[in-house]
Amino acid sequence: MNNVPKKLFYSRTHEWIRKDQKDQEEIITVGITDHAQCMLGDLVYIELPEIDSSFEDGQECAVVESVKAAADIYCPIPGEIIEINEELLENPQLINQDPYGKGWLFRVRPFDKNFTKLLTADQYSKQVASEAH
Amino acid sequence: MGKKTPLYDSHLAAGAKIVDFAGWDMPLHYGSQINEHHTVRQGAGIFDVSHMTVVDIEGNETASFLRRLLANNIDRLIPGKALYTCMLNEQGGVIDDLIVYKVSDTAYRLVVNSGTRDKDLAWIKKQAEQTSIQIKERTDVAMLAVQGPKVREKIAAIFSKEHLQKILDLKPFHYTTANDYFIARTGYTGEDGFEMIVPANQAANLWEKLVSSTMSPCGLGARDTLRLEAGLNLYGADMDEKVTPLESNLAWTVALEPKERNFIGRAALEKQIQDGIQYKLIGLVLEDQGVLRNHQRIIVENVGEGEITSGSFSPTLSKGIALARVPAGTGNHCLVEMRGKNIPAAVIKPPFVRQGKKTF
Numbered sequence: 001m002n003n004v005p006k007k008l009f010y011s012r013t014h015e016w017i018r019k020d021q022k023d024q025e026e027i028i029t030v031g032i033t034d035h036a037q038c039m040l041g042d043l044v045y046i047e048l049p050e051i052d053s054s055f056e057d058g059q060e061c062a063v064v065e066s067v068k069a070a071a072d073i074y075c076p077i078p079g080e081i082i083e084i085n086e087e088l089l090e091n092p093q094l095i096n097q098d099p100y101g102k103g104w105l106f107r108v109r110p111f112d113k114n115f116t117k118l119l120t121a122d123q124y125s126k127q128v129a130s131e132a133h
Numbered sequence: 134m135g136k137k138t139p140l141y142d143s144h145l146a147a148g149a150k151i152v153d154f155a156g157w158d159m160p161l162h163y164g165s166q167i168n169e170h171h172t173v174r175q176g177a178g179i180f181d182v183s184h185m186t187v188v189d190i191e192g193n194e195t196a197s198f199l200r201r202l203l204a205n206n207i208d209r210l211i212p213g214k215a216l217y218t219c220m221l222n223e224q225g226g227v228i229d230d231l232i233v234y235k236v237s238d239t240a241y242r243l244v245v246n247s248g249t250r251d252k253d254l255a256w257i258k259k260q261a262e263q264t265s266i267q268i269k270e271r272t273d274v275a276m277l278a279v280q281g282p283k284v285r286e287k288i289a290a291i292f293s294k295e296h297l298q299k300i301l302d303l304k305p306f307h308y309t310t311a312n313d314y315f316i317a318r319t320g321y322t323g324e325d326g327f328e329m330i331v332p333a334n335q336a337a338n339l340w341e342k343l344v345s346s347t348m349s350p351c352g353l354g355a356r357d358t359l360r361l362e363a364g365l366n367l368y369g370a371d372m373d374e375k376v377t378p379l380e381s382n383l384a385w386t387v388a389l390e391p392k393e394r395n396f397i398g399r400a401a402l403e404k405q406i407q408d409g410i411q412y413k414l415i416g417l418v419l420e421d422q423g424v425l426r427n428h429q430r431i432i433v434e435n436v437g438e439g440e441i442t443s444g445s446f447s448p449t450l451s452k453g454i455a456l457a458r459v460p461a462g463t464g465n466h467c468l469v470e471m472r473g474k475n476i477p478a479a480v481i482k483p484p485f486v487r488q489g490k491k492t493f
Contacts, residue, residue: 044167045453068354
């Protein structure tokens with residue numbers, strides 16, 4: 001079973017979402033889950049959004065490509081991109097090695113603090129289990 | 134639940150991610166397919182390829198039968214030697230690609246793809262209907278491939294001195310036997326190495342020994358990127374019954390001489406040559422970053438369009454590479470349609486990598 005940290009939120013499309021503080025402002029950090037990186041296999045190429053670009057929730061904003069497949073990454077919360085993980089451009093396999101840590105994708109200043117559409121760890125685990133059947 | 138090779142438990146014990154491949158539960162990787170790829174380019178890797186189908190053909194008429202069945206000419210063989218060939222239908226389309234080994238004047242061994250097993254056996258049996266030839270699928274064997282520049286030193290501990298010498302003396306595309314093992318200097322990676330056909334009940338033991346001599350288990354994921362870098366076609370992706378070997382970078386495997394050898398598909402190939410071959414299979418290297426994928430559209434300005442037949446990422450070159458079928462008049466550059474954008478790619482003659490080094 002893949003790792004699903006309890007303290008994070010999740011999207012149905014396999015992104016994880018962490019609430020962080022930056023300069024006393026509430027922001028979110030987004031990555032892909034352990035389950036997602038495991039399904040994709042070794043990642044080899046990442047396209048990240050431009051800083052200052054804005055996205056609706058559920059809008060495509062990045063692409064991760066493994067040897068096997070390409071997957072779109074959807075912005076889980078409406079907001080503005082304030083930071084991207086440039087280390088991934090050189091070393092995409094950080095996502096495989098540490099999906100919840102060094103493999104984070106981007107940080108967003110949310111337009112809306114309503115996170116009720118997101119899944120809890122338990123809800124996400126149930127979704128993954130049901131997809132396996 | 135699919136079919137399992139005699140090495141299935143060994144794969145689970147080694148932490149394999151198992152996937153379905155042509156009805157078989159096979160290892161995709163044991164952690165990282167890219168690391169496995171590099172291991173084969175720089176060291177030694179071991180693959181379970183027991184899903185492949187081994188067919189022994191025997192009888193007085195075998196040689197004349199194979200002369201008709203196969204597009205390459207088995208008269209090029211002597212006992213102990215192997216040949217890569219296509220098996221064609223009457224239209225010149227590729228039913229399968231395979232390796233044929235000559236055992237004696239009346240006995241040959243074929244190794245064919247697992248995905249085409251049923252139709253291959255049906256076709257071979259149909260062609261042999263009016264003969265006394267015996268066709269026997271060997272379901273009692275397993276097949277291991279050991280590949281990489283360090284394989285020769287690493288097998289030293291496994292074999293007796295006498296057997297080891299025979300194995301190390303093999304030239305490419307030759308085989309020998311060692312007790313119950315059938316060992317050929319062949320492979321699907323572009324590196325030196327051997328493929329071993331062994332009794333199913335001895336396979337796990339041999340696998341253990343090879344792994345303890347520090348050969349790393351490698352899965353089908355690495356096998357695919359290795360063969361693609363080596364410019365080796367994959368049946369079902371790069372060619373099938375709708376195309377001929379002449380459109381598949383496999384003209385070198387078709388023996389048109391001697392003219393009197395009337396193999397199945399010959400007339401269609403001769404007509405195609407006469408009419409002009411419209412397409413060719415070439416290699417593509419993406420100039421920018423990104424990964425090429427099967428079925429992406431190729432645009433060749435002022436010439437026409439083509440399609441990627443096998444696209445992936447080359448771990449050795451760190452670039453997107455592909456095999457693609459394009460119009461015969463294609464030059465050195467083309468465009469690949471990737472997610473709505475046209476991205477430039479260089480056209481090369483495969484392989485991309487041989488024996489660890491870039492070849493273009």
